[in-house]
Amino acid sequence: MLNKALNISAVIFAFVFPLSIAAANIVLGVMLILWIAQGEWSRKFNQLKNDKILLSILGITILLLISTMFSNSIYNGFALNKSHNEYSFILKRFVWLSLLYPIFITSVTKEYLSKIITAFLVAMFINELISYATYFHLIDIEYWKAKKILYHELAYDNPAPMHHSFYSIFLVVTIFLLLTQLFTEKNIFMKAWILLFLTSSTVNLFVNGGRTGQLAFILASIIYSITYFREKIKYIILMITILISIIFTAYKFSPIFQSRANLAIHSMNYIYKNRNYNTSWGARVALDIVSWRYLTQDIKHFIFGASAGDAKKEILIFSKKYPHLYRAVYDKKHLHNQYFQFWVDGSIFALLLFFYMLYSAIKIKTPYRALKYALITVFMFAFISDLFIYRTTSYILFLFVISILNIQAKESYE
Numbered sequence: 389m390l391n392k393a394l395n396i397s398a399v400i401f402a403f404v405f406p407l408s409i410a411a412a413n414i415v416l417g418v419m420l421i422l423w424i425a426q427g428e429w430s431r432k433f434n435q436l437k438n439d440k441i442l443l444s445i446l447g448i449t450i451l452l453l454i455s456t457m458f459s460n461s462i463y464n465g466f467a468l469n470k471s472h473n474e475y476s477f478i479l480k481r482f483v484w485l486s487l488l489y490p491i492f493i494t495s496v497t498k499e500y501l502s503k504i505i506t507a508f509l510v511a512m513f514i515n516e517l518i519s520y521a522t523y524f525h526l527i528d529i530e531y532w533k534a535k536k537i538l539y540h541e542l543a544y545d546n547p548a549p550m551h552h553s554f555y556s557i558f559l560v561v562t563i564f565l566l567l568t569q570l571f572t573e574k575n576i577f578m579k580a581w582i583l584l585f586l587t588s589s590t591v592n593l594f595v596n597g598g599r600t601g602q603l604a605f606i607l608a609s610i611i612y613s614i615t616y617f618r619e620k621i622k623y624i625i626l627m628i629t630i631l632i633s634i635i636f637t638a639y640k641f642s643p644i645f646q647s648r649a650n651l652a653i654h655s656m657n658y659i660y661k662n663r664n665y666n667t668s669w670g671a672r673v674a675l676d677i678v679s680w681r682y683l684t685q686d687i688k689h690f691i692f693g694a695s696a697g698d699a700k701k702e703i704l705i706f707s708k709k710y711p712h713l714y715r716a717v718y719d720k721k722h723l724h725n726q727y728f729q730f731w732v733d734g735s736i737f738a739l740l741l742f743f744y745m746l747y748s749a750i751k752i753k754t755p756y757r758a759l760k761y762a763l764i765t766v767f768m769f770a771f772i773s774d775l776f777i778y779r780t781t782s783y784i785l786f787l788f789v790i791s792i793l794n795i796q797a798k799e800s801y802e
Contacts, residue, residue: 390422390425390426391426391495391497393422394419394422394423394426394491394495394496395495395496395497395499395500396500397415397418397419397422398419398491398492398495398496398500398504399500399503399504399507400415400507401415401416401419401488402504402505402507402508402511402788403507403508403510403511404511405511405781405784405785405788406508406511406512406515406550406558406781406785407511407514407515409780409781409784412784416484416485416487416488419488419491420487420491423491423494423495426495431494432490432494435493435494436490436493436494439490439493440744440745440748441489441745441748441749441790441794442489442490444741444742444744444745444748445482445486445489445745447737447738447741448482448730448734448738448741448742448745449478449482449483449486451734451735451737451738451741452474452478452482452696452733452734452738453475453478455692455693455695455696455697455733455734455735455738456474456475456478456695456696456697458695459474459695459696459697459698460695460697460698461697461698461701462474462475462697463697464697464698464699464700464701464702465477465695465696465697465698465699465700465733466696466699466700466721466722466723466729466732466733466775466778467696468721468722468775468778468779474696474697477778478696480780481777481778481780481783485780485783485784485787486787488784488787488788488791489787489790489791492787492788492791492794492795493791493794493795493798496791496795498795498798501792501795501796504792505565505792508562508565508788509562509565509566509585512558512559512562512589513585515549515550515555515558516559516588516589516592518538518542518547518549519547519548519549519555519592519595519596520547520592522542522543522544522547523544523547523595525544529542529543529544539551545644546596546597546644547595547596548596548597548598550781551779551781552596552597552598553598553599553600553601553770553773553774554598554774554776554779554781554782554785555596555598555601556593556596556598556599556600556601556602556604556605557598557600557601557604557766557767557770557776557782557785558601558785559589559592559593559596559598559601559605560593560601560604560605560608560766561763561766561785561789562589563586563589563590563593563605564608564612564759564762564763564766565759566582566585566586566589567586567612567759568756568758568759569582570582570583570586571616590605590634593605594634594638594642594644594645595642595644595645596644597644597648599648599649599652600769600770600773600774601766601770602645603769604765604766604769604770605766606631606635607765607766607769608762608763608765608766608769609627609628609631609762610628610631611758611761611762611765612627612758612759612761612762613627613628613631615757615758615761615762616757616758651667651668652669654667655667655668655669655670656669658670659673663712664712665712665713665715665716666715666716670716671716671717671720671724672724672725672773674713674716674717675716675717675720675723675724675725675728676723676725676728677710677713678703678706678707678710678713678717679703679723679725679728679731679732680728681706681710682694682702682703682706682732683728683731683732690736691735691736692735692736693731693732693733693734693735693736693738694732694733695733696733696734699732699733703717703723703732704717704718722775722778723775724773724774724775725771725772725773725774725775726742726771726772726774726775726776726777726778727739727742727771727772729775729778730742730777742777746764746767746768749764749790749793750764752790752793752794752797753797754793754794754796754797755796755797756793756796759793760793763789763793767786767789770782
């Protein structure tokens with residue numbers, strides 16, 4: 389009875405987390421209570437004690453806590469919460485949310501895996517309906533935003549139901565889940581529905597302003613094609629041709645995608661010709677340059693970073709040495725690069741553990757190799773542009789995807 393209740397809760401969680409983080413936290417709490425009541429601690433311990441991904445998460449958490457402990461302040465870091473308290477940030481992200489992973493991989497059974505994926509896809513379908521309704525001005529978004537039902541930054545010219553960068557990654561994950569279902573589904577009517585949903589998700593990706601997801605989609609599509617078709621060169625060429633067609637069609641018919649693509653090119657030209665970093669992409673480049681110089685100019689910084697509680701203050705002070713970079717860095721809440729952020733906050737060892745976690749994810753023995761490589765490519769690319777592990781919604785998505793891959797591997801083994 390408890391096993392069934394826990395698995396049903398996992399299905400509900402997969403449905404609610406793309407729609408409401410508040411609801412997701414409640415369901416996660418219910419799942420934790422059921423997981424504790426379930427017992428079976430010997431089996432769970434044996435399953436988790438050698439899990440490299442979980443051990444990496446625990447290691448990073450400990451390093452961040454130690455780094456904060458040796459900081460001069462717990463309020464001068466890059467903590468992404470209202471209190472800016474580094475300890476509360478670590479506990480909320482790396483302790484509370486991370487519970488999702490052990491609960492899923494020890495208690496979700498293979499019989500519920502397809503239901504969990506379907507629940508997630510249904511939630512994303514609802515998000516797409518909201519996005520399209522906004523894009524075509526079919527709803528009064530200000531009315532629903534005032535009632536706190538829709539995302540507060542939702543706009544007609546950027547119709548993403550959550551932060552556009554994160555929504556674009558959600559869409560890319562949706563696309564590759566659907567693509568895998570399309571290739572494995574036998575029923576012709578289901579294939580037609582999946583193809584329609586896949587087309588809708590792809591179009592939605594390019595009518596929103598999330599360039600991170602768009603670029604990740606392009607890169608991951610190439611990886612997926614090469615892995616899935618392997619030596620079938622003509623199919624690889626066909627997939628890449630379709631991909632190129634999608635990009636050119638999106639550029640021609642999506643004003644938002646065209647505008648964001650042109651802005652990106654303009655930003656890079658600004659950097660190259662004028663050394664001006666005061667643009668969205670320019671600020672990211674400036675943050676990378678400052679972070680690299682800070683970490684490599686002193687062996688102490690290289691090994692220990694800046695201490696999590698002092699990191700923001702340290703980076704800002706250091707960036708004053710470079711006036712042309714300082715203006716771009718000054719008002720940023722974080723480093724916009726997950727790799728540098730772990731290094732600065734938790735030491736070189738936190739970065740190495742993060743790489744080890746990604747490597748362990750790549751080594752998961754799921755039968756869906758193309759899906760695995762594509763999704764991990766998506767996240768590895770996304771980590772260059774933003775703090776997807778430090779953000780609640782995107783961190784849950786990452787844990788969810790890794791958990792699904794692990795359950796698929798368990799299903800194959802059994």
